[in-house]
Amino acid sequence: MKNLFFTLLLSLIAFTVSAQDSVGPVVTFQESTYEFGDIHQGDVVEHIFKFTNTGDTPLVITNVTTTCGCTAPKWPKEPIAAGDEGEIIVRFNSRGKRGVQNKPITVYSNAKNTTRISITTNVLVEEKN
Template sequence: MKFLYSLAVIVLIFVACNNQGNDRLPGSFVNNPATENGKPTGNYPVITFDSTMFDFGNVQEGQKVTHIFKFKNSGTSNLVITDVRASCGCTSPKWPKEIIRPGNENEIEVQFNSEGKKGNFNKGITVYSNSYPNQTTIRIKGFVVAE
């Protein structure tokens, strides 16, 4: 009986150690328009912002301030913004959910809530899209003046 138990444990160890998961995505899931020299090739969207930084200057504590970042799809295929994430909960972005065709413009609205904040702030907002590159960071900064 001891022999059968030992044999079962050894077989289970070999089976468990030989379990090589396939953690790679199929090639159809990966769409990297860059060549080995880093230059993109083919049809792809490109998100181009008028400006990637905005300075609010002095902001009174408790005030909510908003800035609109304008951008253009300067690529050759449709642009889709999949997500926009702020670096903290005091900053909330709104972005277009529809397709932006080549040559068309749109905007991302960013609101900063200064309640409970004091002093300098510098917040990053990451824009995720199907463009090249697929992440772009826009920033807001300023100084919160205590009441």
Template sequence: MKRIFLSLLAVGALSLTSCKQNAAEEVDTKKAETAAVQDSKEQKFPEMQFDESMHDFGTINEGDIVEHVFTFTNTGEAPLVITNAKGSCGCTVPTYPRNEQIMPGDKGEMTVKFNSNGKPNQQMKSIRITANTEKGTETLRIKAFVNPKNPKAGSPVK
């Protein structure tokens, strides 16, 4: 009786082990098929390649409004669409091609205006661009040294 019970137990254990192997092989096969489908549908993205990502206006006077045109090329494999561009403060205003697709290999421009009124001394501002690139955001920077309008109180006037 013990032999029959042990034999049945051994047969049952072997059958469960073989089922686990078959299930594991089936799951691995499904994973491989899913990965192959995803690879075949690999998404292509545009890329923004700027001629320069930082511009220095040098020394300007407080109250001056200066602007610079940043030029970029879509070096990716899909049309580029800029959905937003925003300066780090209200004194920095970007203008960009809205509702336009920039095709691979084509160039585009973004104009950035900086109003130095009320911004004396060294200034560093950034422009955050939201687009359909793989990263999703790009950053430009501008800087300037702004000579103050009025000399500081208590300093001698010449």
């Protein structure tokens, strides 16, 4: 009976340790913020955020949201295998904007944490005489 209990206890410990070794998908961006610098009102600028799935199971991005319609993201709809790379393209339209703009982008996926990236820029407005 003691041997059976000891064997079950060791099995439980081994199972717990192996379950903790499984990380799941992890999104690792090369950069979390991109600065466009000065642009002129009406310019449309774009940046590609590159990332790697540094986890051990496929990554599925379910949604990417922004805080305003001036910022439009495109993301991969297919799963990203462990170790593979992907990109999120973010386009910013400065029409009607002025001054410093900071636009957060939220990436929703099956990774354990929600990821945020952002773009910033300074929109210059030409004064008319």
